[in-house]
Structures are given as C-alpha cells and as structure tokens.
Amino acid sequence: MSDETTDGHLQELRRGTVVLACLIRLRQPGYGYALLEALDGFGFRVDANTLYPLLRRLEQQGCLTSEWNTEESRPRKFYRTSAAGEQLAATLLTDWESLSASLRRIQDGS
Amino acid sequence: MTDITPTLTERYLLAVSRATPEAQRPTLQAEVGERIADEIDARLAEGESPETAERAVLTGLGDPARLVATYLDRPMRLIGPRYYFTWRRLIRLLLVIVLPCVAVAMAIAGGVNGQPIGGIIGSMIGTSIMVGVQLCFWTTLVFALLDRYGDRLSDGHLPQDTTWDLEHLPRIEPAARMNVWSLCGAVFWLVVLAAFLVVQQFEPWASGDGTAVPIIDPAHWAFLLPYLLGILAASVALSVATYLQRRRTWWAAAIHAVLAAAFLVPVLWLWAQGLLVNPAFNAAVGIDPAGDTVRTVGIVLGIIAGGVALLDIVAEFRGAWQDERVDVGGAS
Numbered sequence: 106m107s108d109e110t111t112d113g114h115l116q117e118l119r120r121g122t123v124v125l126a127c128l129i130r131l132r133q134p135g136y137g138y139a140l141l142e143a144l145d146g147f148g149f150r151v152d153a154n155t156l157y158p159l160l161r162r163l164e165q166q167g168c169l170t171s172e173w174n175t176e177e178s179r180p181r182k183f184y185r186t187s188a189a190g191e192q193l194a195a196t197l198l199t200d201w202e203s204l205s206a207s208l209r210r211i212q213d214g215s
Numbered sequence: 216m217t218d219i220t221p222t223l224t225e226r227y228l229l230a231v232s233r234a235t236p237e238a239q240r241p242t243l244q245a246e247v248g249e250r251i252a253d254e255i256d257a258r259l260a261e262g263e264s265p266e267t268a269e270r271a272v273l274t275g276l277g278d279p280a281r282l283v284a285t286y287l288d289r290p291m292r293l294i295g296p297r298y299y300f301t302w303r304r305l306i307r308l309l310l311v312i313v314l315p316c317v318a319v320a321m322a323i324a325g326g327v328n329g330q331p332i333g334g335i336i337g338s339m340i341g342t343s344i345m346v347g348v349q350l351c352f353w354t355t356l357v358f359a360l361l362d363r364y365g366d367r368l369s370d371g372h373l374p375q376d377t378t379w380d381l382e383h384l385p386r387i388e389p390a391a392r393m394n395v396w397s398l399c400g401a402v403f404w405l406v407v408l409a410a411f412l413v414v415q416q417f418e419p420w421a422s423g424d425g426t427a428v429p430i431i432d433p434a435h436w437a438f439l440l441p442y443l444l445g446i447l448a449a450s451v452a453l454s455v456a457t458y459l460q461r462r463r464t465w466w467a468a469a470i471h472a473v474l475a476a477a478f479l480v481p482v483l484w485l486w487a488q489g490l491l492v493n494p495a496f497n498a499a500v501g502i503d504p505a506g507d508t509v510r511t512v513g514i515v516l517g518i519i520a521g522g523v524a525l526l527d528i529v530a531e532f533r534g535a536w537q538d539e540r541v542d543v544g545g546a547s
Contacts, residue, residue: 137246138253157250158286173245181249 123151123159125201128186128194131169136181160184168193223269224251226384230279233385235287243286251276270381278379302358309350317346322518329510332487332517398458402451409447412440432493435485446478463534472528479524483517 126149130140137157144151163169168190174183186194228244228251235243251272258268276282280303318339325335415430431439453474457467485491489504497504 136253137250138257153250153254154282154285157246158288161246161286162288179249179252180245181253182246 121197122201123155124163125194125197127156127159127163128168128190128197131184131186131190134172134183134185136174136183140184163190223273223381223384224248226386227251227273227276227279229385231283234280234283239287243283247282247286273381278383281379302354306351306354309354310347313350314343314347318343326514332514333484335514336483336521395458398454401454405447405451405454409444412443416440428496428499429493430496432490435490439481443478443482446474450474463531465532465535468528468531468535471531475524475528479520483521486513486517
C-alpha cells in the first residue's frame with residue numbers, strides 16, 4: 106500500500122478525534138496557536154488549516170464560546186468549551202471507548 | 216514579538232478581506248492576523264529573520280481566497296473547491312479580455328457599415344451580453360463535468376494550487392487619496408461645463424447680426440437644461456463629499472457611475488438621432504447634418520465621449536478598490 110493511501114486513511118480516522126481533543130482541552134480557555142502547540146505536545150499532530158476553521162465551526166454550532174483578549178500585546182481570540190460542548194464531548198468520548206472495545210473484541214474473535 | 220510593520224502581511228489581509236463577505240470581514244481578518252503573527256513569532260523564536268519568517272508563513276497559508284473558503288465552509292456546489300478558484304480566475308480573465316474586444320469590434324463594424332450610433336451602441340451591449348453569457352456557460356459546464364467525472368481521468372488526488380505565490384498579493388498603494396487640487400480640478404471642469412450649457416443659449420456670433428442662436432436645440436430646453444445642470448450640481452456635491460471623506464468608497468463610485476450615465480445617455484441619444492444641435496445653428500454656421508463627413512465626425516465624437524466616461528467610471532471603482540483598507544488586529 107502506498108504512503109499516500111495510508112495517510113489518507115489515517116487522516117479520516119483522526120478527523121473526529123480532533124474535535125474531541127479540542128473540546129476537552131478548551132475547558133481551560135485558549136487561543137488557536139497555543140492549542141495547536143498543546144495538542145502537539147500531547148502527541149496529537151493537527152494541521153493548522155484543519156484546526157482554525159474547526160474552531161470557527163464549533164463556535165458557530167455553540168460548542169465553543171469565544172472572547173477577544175486585548176490585555177496582551179496583541180488581541181487574541183480565546184475559545185472555551187460551552188455546556189453544549191461538554192455534552193458533545195461526553196457523547197463522543199463514550200462512543201470512542203465503545204468503538205475501541207468493539208475493535209478489540211473483533212480482533213480477539215478472529 | 217514582531218516590531219516591524221510587515222507590508223506583505225497587510226497585503227495578505229487585504230486579499231483575505233476582499234474574498235470575505237462584508238459581515239464577516241472584521242472578525243475573520245483579525246483571526247487570520249492573529250494566526251499569521253503567532254506563526255511568525257514561532258519562526259522568529261527558531262532564529263529565522265523576520266522577512267524569511269513572514270514569507271514562509273504567508274506562502275504556507277497559500278492563496279488567500281482559498282484560505283477564506285476553508286475558514287467559511289463556503290459551499291461551492293456546482294464547482295467544488297478543487298476547481299473553484301481556477302474556474303473563477305479563468306472566467307474573470309476571459310471576460311476582461313474578450314468582452315472589450317467584442318465591443319470594439321462591433322463599434323468598428325457598425326461605423327464602417329454606416330449604422331446609426333444608437334444601433335451601434337445597442338449591438339455593442341447586446342453582443343457583449345450574449346458573448347459573456349456563452350463564455351460563462353460553456354466554461355462552467357466544462358469545469359462542472361471535470362469536477363464530477365475528472366476522477367476517472369486522474370488518480371483522484373486534490374491537486375495543490377500551484378498557480379498562486381506571494382507576487383499575486385494585492386498592492387497597497389500609499390495615499391492615492393483625493394487632495395485639494397484634484398478636488399479643485401474636478402469642480403473646475405464641472406463648472407466650465409455648466410457655464411457652457413448656460414452661455415451657449417445666448418450665443419450671438421453664429422447669426423452674424425448679434426441675435427442669439429443657441430447651439431443646443433431650444434426644443435429640449437425646458438427639460439434638458441435644468442436636468443443637466445442638476446446632474447452637474449450633484450456631481451460637484453459628490454466630489455466635495457468624496458474629498459471630505461478622505462477616501463473613495465464603493466458607494467461614491469456607484470453614484471458617480473449613475474450620474475455619468477444619467478448625463479450621457481440622453482445627450483448621446485439625442486446626438487444619435489440628430490436632435491441635439493439646433494437646426495438654426497447648423498444653418499447659421501453652414502453644417503449639413505446629413506453629410507457623410509459630419510456623420511463620421513459625429514460617430515467618432517460620440518464614441519470618444521462614451522469611452523472617456525467609461526474609463527472615468529472604471530477609474531473611480533478602481534480608486535474605491537485601492538482605498539479599501541485593512542484594520543490589522545482591530546476586532547473586539
């Protein structure tokens with residue numbers, strides 16, 4: 106199998122988990138670049154071109170709230186997980202764990 | 216921390232702003248500005264020079280229009296994101312190049328065949344619209360088919376947009392704004408035109424005996440004179456307003472275009488019908504309006520007047536486009 110094919114499948118597998126990681130991490134308010142670095146620090150490589158539009162989308166869906174912080178040297182948009190976002194995170198996390206368990210059972214059964 | 220004023224970044228943000236719908240401009244611009252600044256800082260911390268860092272970050276972001284489309288989740292249904300920007304560029308290029316050529320060709324052909332000016336203008340507009348619609352339709356059809364069935368031709372991977380680089384960013388030209396002298400110039404010519412309209416009514420030299428022979432047919436006076444003077448007065452007011460605002464706006468450019476059309480269309484129409492000039496004036500100065508030379512000169516003058524007005528309108532819109540400014544990091 107070619108590297109590009111593998112990359113494509115990996116990207117698809119990870120797509121939903123980025124949402125989950127953001128929702129959990131942004132219980133503490135944070136801005137785009139800091140979030141990118143933090144996720145990277147946890148071994149969670151996210152493309153900036155994926156992350157920034159995703160934050161906007163989650164905000165529009167009401168899962169994140171945002172506020173412009175103008176106290177520092179330049180204004181930054183700080184995001185924070187909303188109550189709806191918490192609920193979504195809980196649902197996604199449960200599903201993730203049950204998927205993981207199912208996969209293990211499938212492996213064991215073969 | 217970046218201390219320099221990075222003009223490349225400003226140009227990038229201007230391009231972002233142009234690709235964004237009005238309502239979302241301030242926030243989206245501020246967000247992209249934040250991202251650029253953060254990414255530049257990260258590269259500076261690794262020891263890159265400010266210029267290298269800025270160029271690398273902006274090149275990494277790619278075509279601003281494409282970036283905006285991903286930020287906004289802009290639905291591009293008929294033509295997907297894969298070909299949308301290529302399609303848009305091609306359509307614009309085709310229209311900008313082909314339509315003026317078609318219009319000029321129609322004008323020349325009409326003039327050679329001795330059509331009346333009204334007919335020439337009509338066929339210029341009609342043919343341009345028809346050609347424009349055909350161009351858009353066939354180009355779009357080809358891209359829509361390519362978008363749906365192109366996968367079978369290639370390996371189905373999203374090609375990188377290789378047609379964009381930093382050189383494509385719009386230039387921000389310094390202070391091309393209206394100064395007091397260009398205001399005086401604009402107002403001066405409007406006043407000269409108004410004065411001519413009034414004075415020609417009492418023109419005594421053509422008759423030879425000192426009685427007034429108006430140049431413009433007095434049959435139109437009651438309506439035409441106050442109408443044209445009103446438009447000139449409105450144009451003066453618009454020039455002053457533009458000067459006071461210190462920048463050219465899309466609104467001012469649009470109003471200017473409407474005023475220019477309101478002035479020229481009736482005048483050119485009367486001109487084309489041979490009704491504008493007073494028959495008594497023609498008789499007095501010995502012009503035969505039906506003569507071939509007079510007709511040709513009339514056509515040329517009409518085309519020049521229309522062309523100058525059109526260039527002027529385009530220049531105003533271009534000015535509004537240039538004066539669009541970016542508020543870097545100014546969101547709240």
